[in-house]
Amino acid sequence: MGVRQAYSYITGSGYLIEKEREVKLILAALIARGHVLIEGVPGVAKTTIAKTIARTLSLDFKRVQMTPDLLPMDIIGYKIFDQKTAEFKFVKGPIFTNILLVDEINRASPRTQSALLEAMQERQVTIEGDTFRLDEPFIVLATQNPIEMEGVFPLPEAQLDRFLVKIETGYPSTKGFVEMLKKVDEIEAWVEAIKPVVTKEEVLNEIRSARDVKVDEAVYQYIASLVEETRRHHAVRLGASPRSGIAVLRMAKAVAYLEGRNYVIPDDVKQVLAPTLSHRIILKPEYEVEGLTASRVVEEIANRVPVPRP
Template sequence: MTGSEVVTEAKAIINEVSKFIVAEREFLEKVVSALLAGGHVLLEDVPGTGKTLTAKLLAKALGVSFKRIQFTPDLLPSDILGTKVWRPGKGEFEFVLGPIFCNLVLADEINRAPPKTQSALLEAMEEGQVTIEGETFKLPQPFFVIATQNPIEFEGVFPLPEAQLDRFMMKLSLGYAKDEKVILRRRLEWKTDDPSMYVQTVTSGENLLKIREYIEKNVKVSDEVIEYISRFTEIRRDSRLLAGPSPRGLVSLLRVSRAMAVLDGRDYVIPDDVKKVAVDVLGHRLVVKPEYQIDGVRGEDIVRDYLRKIPVPK
């Protein structure tokens, strides 16, 4: 694909989804940038803001297979990955694929499942494969996870461990729409609570893989920008933290910045691309000391502090 074709298809995804989800365009750009960069997204917001709808609309616009997994306390890893079932008629075990075998997986309310079940996603998200009873199965490509969780619920939930959070390229929030009259008017126009039937497919999984290949081969990153990204390691020495951003976090920041450059019609990264996504990529990877958590300090706040401190290359 040429550069202009890549930009056109990437923007077409955002434009199509924006017809049906009332959200800031910057939010949709960030979700799509993670998709183009080959990462996964954690959506953290109160109920009813459109997290699940966003995933469904994206799958339809992309023309890829979609499965929704409702995470509950009694969900087992085999309910996600699949299992081997004995077939008496054949006299052999048959592997029954779980819902994770699709292109876009919605892990709804992921923090409602216990750690053992949450960990079933680790290998899938990092390596694009799952191992069941010693046998490895490749997942269809492209493979993309959107997980949701409610930040104000504390009973019957299991907070995601740091290793799981680190697998998510970005953590985002929709927030409430600025003008909810738009939501009400669109609902009357659709005559349904699920407008995904009206979404046009504007690309394909095959084209998405081509876009990722284009980004890897053609989007340039200068030494100055690499130096700028690497300086976020200074966060690790912050006295308010138990742990700072991982190397995977810095690589994710690089990858998303390249995708943001493409969405802006460029084949090179500028510092503004990095600044635009740094909080979303690094904030959830920081482990804040309990005494500062009590005071309301969050990882995102600390990343913002360093965005102000670290000199921006000219």
């Protein structure tokens, strides 16, 4: 139980309408100790999902709205001279939390983005020679608007690689939208009234347990084939790296764990493939111009590479 219980609680509540996939991937990324980049237009429940997960897991939650004039110290913290003690005192930035929602990450300057992404990777910050460990568990849920073109600093490919998964979230279906409109007041009240169903310690234990999920030799081969296929695809300029394969493996294990299994099956690999690989491969410009997306390429590869038999 634990994170699995939280997953069942959130999806079973019926308030996060048509967001089961997003919740599952975020929880899997938490278990896999990764960070999540959520790409979607404003107003598609990104903050609500983050808040709900934080409250359900009894984790600290902070939100930072990125702007071009935001400085690295506004995220990671700074030292200030305390006249009473005649010493420098460290004031922690919002990064010292368990779940950090970074809204519109591509609006921050490259300098601030870089400081944040480095902290995400190292899970620690160093200021004037002093190193401070970040809290565990720690997950960054960064959002970006795919439509915004002006006044933004797109994340370079190397920085994108810091995110374990990229989730593309969109509008609900008409049916889901109508249901949401009917429940709008209830949803707000429900999010505010959520009681934690898991303690922080339980989450940490589960992160450790998920590492023991068994992976068969054939599944390792399957992951390798899928990743290598991205390098052979005619529309791909730069295929997925070995680190991408590791990301697929970690996410597949986490998903298997969330689904109550202690072994990975090819379905786990397939369902995490697009979120883990689509932001790590670069398409040839001529195909991009034609409207081909990395997600579609990954999907095509998943539908081509044979699943382990027998």
